[in-house]
Amino acid sequence: MAKSIADNTDLRLKTVLHVLTEGVWSGGSLNAGEVLAEATARVPFSEHEATLLSGGIPRGHKTLTSATAKLVKAGWLVKGRSGWTITDDGMRATVAFPDADSFATALDAGTPVPADVAIPPAPAPAPAAKAAPAKKAPAKRTPAKKAADAVGKAAKAIEDAIEDAVEPVVKAVRSRKAAPKTAAKAAPKAEAPAVETFPQPEAVAVAGDFNTILGAPENWAPQYDEAQLTLDALDQLWKISADLPAGSYTFKIALNRSWDENYGAFGTFDGPNHELHHDGGTVTIRYDHRTRDITIN
Secondary structure (H helix, E strand, O other), X not given: OOOOHHHHHHHHHHHHHHHHHHXXXXXXXXXXXXXXXXXXXXXXXXXXXXXXXXXXXXXXXXXXXXXXXXXXXXXXXXXXXXXXXXXXXXXXXXXXXXXXXXXXXXXXXXXXXXXXXXXOOOOOOOOOOOOOOOOOOOOOOOHHHHHHHHHHHHXXXXXXXXXXXXXXXXXXXXXXXXXXXXHHHOOOOOOOOOOOOOOOOOOEEEEEXXXXXXXXXXXXXXXXXHHEOEEEOOOOEEEEEEEEOOEEEEEEEEEXXXXXXXXXXXXXXXXXXXXXXXXXXXXXXXXXXXXXXXXXX
């Protein structure tokens, strides 16, 4: 493993491209948070890099997240709202610059990938063994797998909640269809328009470096009332409005008054901080728990 933070970061950037390339080969997909988690699992943080910053994010994680901008600038990575995508040049770069030093030098200097370098093909599957395979011990879950499992469990819980909410409605509709025709003679009662609902957390907070401006005792603290958003039942959006002085701010969305579940840029679980560059005056932050999207105006 490399010695300095810069060397470690360059090695993790190369690993990010390897992880994304493997995803192309397998036909699977990982979100940005899972890609970063897998890269840091393969190239672990040093003790200094593991130090938590004020936002509860490891120093090395924040450094790596910022450094991925170099991959975008080189044309090797595309960041979108739906996730990260490696380009053909990004896949070719893993072959053209095979070691960490040549990779870092090419990335910093903006060296293009040589035109004669082909896209690396997927490795050939290993031949099947003739003997009956021995039972394997359960594989240890990597941080990326743990994150994927957590997301899967959350999605299953949401599906179950939606099913529980829909089933009574379905039963009611079926009952009305089976009712005798004489019931139709009664004067219909006016009903309020239905409002689409979605399973929501108990609380949503904006935790950042401006919480004290909102009246909270300290910054980056999602447990205080002053940091909480309010759910609008009509559009199912969590909202908070506040007057902020002109300046640049950073924040994340934290659920249920803790850091156990939080979302950063691109709606990434435990992802990098959101940035807010404000001219001064009233600002409104909206959070959509269905998509994890955050809008500011």
